[in-house]
Amino acid sequence: MEPTEKASTIKVLDFTEYPGPRYKEQGDHSGELFYEKVLKPEFDLILKKSQDSGSLHTLIVNLDDTAGYASSFLDESFGNLAYDYSETVVKKHLKLITKQEPDWNDMIFDETLPEWDQKKKKGIPRKPQLLN
Amino acid sequence: MRVKEFIYITSGVILGILIHTLVDLIPLDSPEIVELSGILVNVILGIIIVILVQKKLSDERGIKDYFITEIGEIKTEYNKFINKILFNKNDPQFILEWFKTMSMRIQQLEYFLKDELKIKNLDNQSSNRRIHKILTNSEEFNESISKRKFEISVELNNELTNQYKDFKHSLVRTIVKINRA
Numbered sequence: 001m002e003p004t005e006k007a008s009t010i011k012v013l014d015f016t017e018y019p020g021p022r023y024k025e026q027g028d029h030s031g032e033l034f035y036e037k038v039l040k041p042e043f044d045l046i047l048k049k050s051q052d053s054g055s056l057h058t059l060i061v062n063l064d065d066t067a068g069y070a071s072s073f074l075d076e077s078f079g080n081l082a083y084d085y086s087e088t089v090v091k092k093h094l095k096l097i098t099k100q101e102p103d104w105n106d107m108i109f110d111e112t113l114p115e116w117d118q119k120k121k122k123g124i125p126r127k128p129q130l131l132n
Numbered sequence: 133m134r135v136k137e138f139i140y141i142t143s144g145v146i147l148g149i150l151i152h153t154l155v156d157l158i159p160l161d162s163p164e165i166v167e168l169s170g171i172l173v174n175v176i177l178g179i180i181i182v183i184l185v186q187k188k189l190s191d192e193r194g195i196k197d198y199f200i201t202e203i204g205e206i207k208t209e210y211n212k213f214i215n216k217i218l219f220n221k222n223d224p225q226f227i228l229e230w231f232k233t234m235s236m237r238i239q240q241l242e243y244f245l246k247d248e249l250k251i252k253n254l255d256n257q258s259s260n261r262r263i264h265k266i267l268t269n270s271e272e273f274n275e276s277i278s279k280r281k282f283e284i285s286v287e288l289n290n291e292l293t294n295q296y297k298d299f300k301h302s303l304v305r306t307i308v309k310i311n312r313a
Contacts, residue, residue: 018225020277027278067225068232070268070277101235103261 006049007095009060010042017065022072023127031076032127039077043085046093062097063104071107078108079116083126087117147176195248196310202241203303203310210234214296217267220283224276231264245306249313256306259299266291 012019015038020029042059049057063069081090090113098104119126151172213230216222238257245251266288267273276282284292 019228021274023274026274068228068230070228070274071265072269072274075269101232102239103235103257107261 005056005058006053007058007060008042008046009062009097010038011062011065013062013065018067019069019073021070022076031070031073032080034073035077035080039081040084043081043090043093047085047089050093056092058093058095060095060097064097064100069101069104074104074108075112079112079119080126082113082116083120086120087113141180144176144180148173151176196313199241199245199249199310200307203307206234206238206241207300207303210296210299214292217282217284217292218289220281222282223280224273224282225280227267227273227282231260231268235260235264245310249310251306251309251313254306254309255302256299259295259302263292263295263299266295 012034015034016029018029019031019034020027022030023032024030039061046057046059063074078090078094081094091109096105096108116126151169213222213234217227235257238260242254242257245254270288272285272288273282
């Protein structure tokens with residue numbers, strides 16, 4: 001019997017209505033902060049639930065209803081996931097709701113995740129040294 | 133069946149019956165009756181077909197004109213927006229909100245072009261998204277968000293201008309596709 005899939009949903013809107021820049025140093029509600037405060041802890045929880053139950057748990061991130069994104073916010077948030085957990089694991093456990101701007105889904109899954117996965121494999125630091 | 137189509141077909145049937153009745157009343161030989169009936173039926177069918185075809189062509193032209201007007205408006209708004217950026221007159225938050233609204237508008241346009249006119253391989257939204265990414269992925273844009281003032285560098289300005297040119301080409305290509313559809 002196939003393991004049943006269970007999902008938890010989070011909304012970027014609950015983090016902020018106005019998603020900010022890429023890095024924390026550049027302003028409020030950055031992609032980096034969203035990753036550290038929301039996305040990473042939630043993704044860890046999903047992985048733990050999957051491990052404990054033996055069934056597939058998925059994190060659904062709803063990108064709709066904010067005022068609009070800088071592409072750097074999304075790149076930093078979801079790119080860091082691939083950097084820490086690998087493209088394969090992220091693609092298995094992550095789904096996006098992007099009804100308002102559906103092409104963000106393609107950008108994140110087809111460009112961001114593979115690029116950051118490669119970045120990790122090549123040993124490139126996730127953040128430029130000057131900003132660390 | 134639409135009301136107008138129903139009216140056309142019903143009119144055809146009524147005319148047919150009328151002709152048949154008239155033919156019965158006029159004292160003609162059988163071959164003449166057959167010939168006359170044939171001519172009249174052909175004329176009536178021709179009229180009905182012309183009306184239906186004209187209506188279909190007129191409807192399609194109306195839809196095409198609507199889409200072409202929408203593209204014209206997108207081009208005008210985009211032009212104003214890009215000029216403001218090039219002259220450093222836009223708040224970064226406004227830029228993000230403007231892109232969201234414009235992306236939704238272009239995606240909706242492409243959806244209906246595919247659905248109504250069966251046009252494939254549209255690249256307006258992908259081109260719009262490239263402009264969005266060039267700007268909002270740049271370090272200078274990210275540094276400007278908290279300052280609420282975005283001043284574009286010469287390098288980014290050139291990159292933006294080139295990509296904007298591609299976007300305008302994509303709009304023209306779409307107008308050509310609409311007229312050929």
